[in-house]
Amino acid sequence: MTSTGSEAELVARVVSGDREAFNAVMRGHEDRVFSVCLRILGDREKALDATQETFLTVFRKTHQFKGDSALGTWIYRIAVNTCYDEIRKSKRRLIESLPDHLDPSDPSAEAAIESAGMWPEIEVALSSLPPEFRSAIVLSDIEGMTMVEVAQTLGVPVGTAKSRVFRGRRLLAKRLGNQITS
């Protein structure tokens, strides 16, 4: 999948310094970027930070976007790499805690936290996977990307993406054990 004409126009506007154009890019991809980051990092606050870092990188590197893939694929690839960097920097937290900055009076906060939650067993098992397998599973089996999109996002051949998804599922099955039934 490559970039469309309208995306190219949007990118050109971002490169020229058009804030509204960049806001439009953000609005179009921020939810999925956050979702991917949260599933890979397993921590809401870190996911929010990674989402911000992703879009800072997107802003600074927009001029490098060549249109070889869809803009979204390029952005999600930056998000995955940002998460890898975060994993490298800090130890993974397996149990989420309520972030300090989340306003308790925010009526949507509680629902958002609930919706972000998974079975604790799945979350722990997913967090225990090697990042390469975890990101492949997140993109394919949670975000619903096609294998071609997963491959482009991870920057690997399709065969490698398939292999990571397959092996990731196999590891998940092993770690979830009797907690899942076929």
Add this chain to the structure above:
Amino acid sequence: MHRHDLDAIAALADGTLQDETAARALIESCQECRAEYESQRAVLTALSSVEAAVMTETEKAALHRDLWTALPSGQVPQPSKSWWYRLSYATAGLFVVIGVAAVISQTGASDNAETLTGITVGLDAADADAEAVDERQAESVGGAATEQTYAAAAPDQPLDYTAIAELVRTDSDALSYSNFADDETASAPEEMGDCVLQAGLEDERILGAIESFLLTVPVDADIGPDTPITFIQTDTCTVVHVEE
């Protein structure tokens, strides 16, 4: 099971197989294939319960506010560093892997498979000069990496493990995942997954791979001058492993 069988089973499990006839026949005739299919289906069912994560409006507002605060007013996106700086940085990352691969290639896995099998490069130069003495070499394939405690190379071993290990230790910044992730030529071939599993390193992240060589490091590893480096020979590749 062959590789294409695994692909078919995975595709059958996630519903992306266009013609399911052959795959269905496979899981009917092969017990192992059926177990694999059911296992994959069970995982997919569990994952299907995971809902999309969403930001609250408050979090979105904070994201937009903080982002523009972090950027200088009126900034137009452009390269933050000159092209040669970025090129040299990316090249530094590649040099580490290519360097490791090239040095290992000098001996060739087929010529020196035995001496390559599980050799830890010690910090002490004397260790590096000692002969590979551990009799557990033959048992090392598939064993836990932390159990690899072999000392150095045989006298006729031309591979300079010490140099490789020092390269990895002292250039750990250049080994950052991002460098390799940005370089599609360094992506791991499919069989690398087998190699990592076989070496007992499945909980680690792959830093980079070229041909049949891997660099792996524990996610939380802090690479420094005292970091032990282990070379592990499996059936399919040589792993340059950074221990925790």
